[in-house]
Amino acid sequence: MKQFLSAADVPDINALIAKARAHKAKPFGSNHSGQQKMVINLFFNSSLRTRMSTEKAARQLGYDVITYDASGGWGIEFEDGTVMNGNTAEHVREAAGVLSQYCDILCVRSFPSLTDKDADYEDRIMKAFVKYASVPVVSMESATRHPLQSLTDCITIAEHRKAVPPRVVLTWAPHPRRLPQCVANSFAEWMLAWGEVDLTICNPEGFDLAPEFTKGAKVVHNQAEAFAGADFIYAKNWSSFEDYGAIGDFPGWQVDEAKMALTNNAYFMHCLPVRRNVVVSDGVIDSDRSLVLQQANNRTWAAQAVLGEMRG
């Protein structure tokens, strides 16, 4: 792959899952492949899991890693032709060009504004780095997608499903803050592209995801209907796409034991961090059907599979 921004960049999702599981079985088996090469991880927004798992994955492949936190502000200009006499100090043409001099793979994280829908959904920052970098670019979450998380989720489902296709439910859940749609967009996109799950998305009215990500999925607005007979419940909050950035006040959508009882003894999944007793009850996340720590673990192997496939 020359870029890893979405499911569309992956020629064969099952093959990538298999590579991740091979790394998990033998973490240092490909330790030669990154020798004398450099990965730069560039964060325009904070990160814990992504930073650590991606750095660990890169090192296990033999890469050296520089992690650069630009969340404090590195005023990059993205418009062409601007007279840069304001707050931006460097154009993305130089920023991406310079970073490409120092590494073999450039990983970038950049969140959406949640105020300007058009700008966010153009995924301008990520696309500008892809355009001007001369090395492969890996998204560590962009304004619209979180593909490393979704690959992780595919791996975790592949490890735990009993039959193909399992019944998978992506459910909206409450949250007091305004969150991006990225994880949910990507989850829908990857489940549909993978083609090995029966996907239902459930969310309150007014919280449907952007149609480009959900075409082919069943979308319902009743949580009980969706949960009935499910094998996997994937909970996530997102702010509204329609009324862009609006927070939903639906505390009744918390995933709790009563709702899980409607399922086919489903596994519970969440990308973390998670607000307990808001998104999900203690009883559910602390149960032996909770896969949240396994997911966090699989972040490493997903990142290792992706980094291992990047070619200049």
Added chain:
Amino acid sequence: MKQFLSAADVPDINALIAKARAHKAKPFGSNHSGQQKMVINLFFNSSLRTRMSTEKAARQLGYDVITYDASGGWGIEFEDGTVMNGNTAEHVREAAGVLSQYCDILCVRSFPSLTDKDADYEDRIMKAFVKYASVPVVSMESATRHPLQSLTDCITIAEHRKAVPPRVVLTWAPHPRRLPQCVANSFAEWMLAWGEVDLTICNPEGFDLAPEFTKGAKVVHNQAEAFAGADFIYAKNWSSFEDYGAIGDFPGWQVDEAKMALTNNAYFMHCLPVRRNVVVSDGVIDSDRSLVLQQANNRTWAAQAVLGEMRG
């Protein structure tokens, strides 16, 4: 060791000192032991010496290291059962559980509030990480103790003492800011547990340390009395334990040449950073009896000995 939080975790302090000195003699002699393993250093508070010496120690053992600065705020919830709709974004159960997926040893630093004595002295944050981590936890300073510093101090005294037991004085010293009791608590705890020094603690009235740390030590409130005939003077400021967090206004407690003249040509020790001409006079810290740089150096070997003994 499965945890390194206090002197009580160490089966044999002399053996640990010997290991540290062996690493000092041959820094890369155990470079195989950490190969293909990861140490995560998690800082809820800033650090210079601890960060660098612990990272250097880990790398000399062959470990890879990720240093994560959470001092800017990573809202961790420590209470169980809370409805997390406020300022905390992740529960320590997940935080510790996730970090344990990414490393073989988890090192944590977390300072006290100095406003809530009970919460501080429960050492809640460190203990929560120990409880929920599935890998060994090393304290890089907690609300009540700084065991890596104290092991360093044992090493430094062992290197410089002429007879056993040397007469060691821990003296309170002035400081314009409110400081934790950690270094002093730990120093007393380790000297007493080690059992190879004759310890006197001197501090102004109202600045006695918590009794759990000083049982068995001589405590006096007169600096001149304590200094008479001493072989080592260990200076440190701490805020009041009794009137919790109060700063002491006793400029006369500065360690200066006149006071050092009362000693048995004692060595001067301090954990650094130190405010010159407040805690200690230039004349004392710049003299050839000052061991402050040797102590800073020994931080590396103390950390290396501890990391080398951690077992999952």
Added chain:
Amino acid sequence: MKQFLSAADVPDINALIAKARAHKAKPFGSNHSGQQKMVINLFFNSSLRTRMSTEKAARQLGYDVITYDASGGWGIEFEDGTVMNGNTAEHVREAAGVLSQYCDILCVRSFPSLTDKDADYEDRIMKAFVKYASVPVVSMESATRHPLQSLTDCITIAEHRKAVPPRVVLTWAPHPRRLPQCVANSFAEWMLAWGEVDLTICNPEGFDLAPEFTKGAKVVHNQAEAFAGADFIYAKNWSSFEDYGAIGDFPGWQVDEAKMALTNNAYFMHCLPVRRNVVVSDGVIDSDRSLVLQQANNRTWAAQAVLGEMRG
């Protein structure tokens, strides 16, 4: 070299350029030289290029690296004899002494105040680290100089010149913020010390650099006169040395295609980051005569040559 602060520390600039080009040809050819050794990169001011290129260079030599960002404030005291009861928490004697315990080479970046000319031009912070460190010190830009950039510029000119001496012009250019004189000072200093270029400096009246850096160079106040027949145009803004720290309001000094047409098809150089259409027009920086990315690349090889020559 025991220190790398200015051109005066370099016994033979051509030999250092040759070493940099040898590293560029074979990046890991000297990978043994830094094995089991540590470089500490200490930043009192933010950095992108310098941080990444220096870290990459050190690792390619086999060094381990700790990068420490002290830009958030680590209150170091530089005056001797002070009673440290104010905002400074550690004296440079201890700071430099401690860091020297943890590394084999200490690299430091510290910008000028641009308000106190005398203090800035004493280069107090860098000199204090040199004085109190017990390991070699490399400047990653100080209050008055940026020698790693200037070595980079020598390398880039050596790679592209057709004849010796090429005609090189250092031109002042507009900028909305108050910038240090460091890059310009060092560029003049190195070009003159190198002795293999014909240097002209052009800047508006009132923006002459400090005479100690420009002795022997032609200084003119007319850009067109300077550009005529030039082989290399090196653009850079600096605030006034005479009216210390004053910003110059001369938008007409932007480097554009019309001015480049006066030259001998000159290459365009800039150290980056650069404000497009303020310092230089899009047409010039995007032309095939622009060397800005090659310069950024050469930062790595300059740093590698310097680190490779440091001896304790």
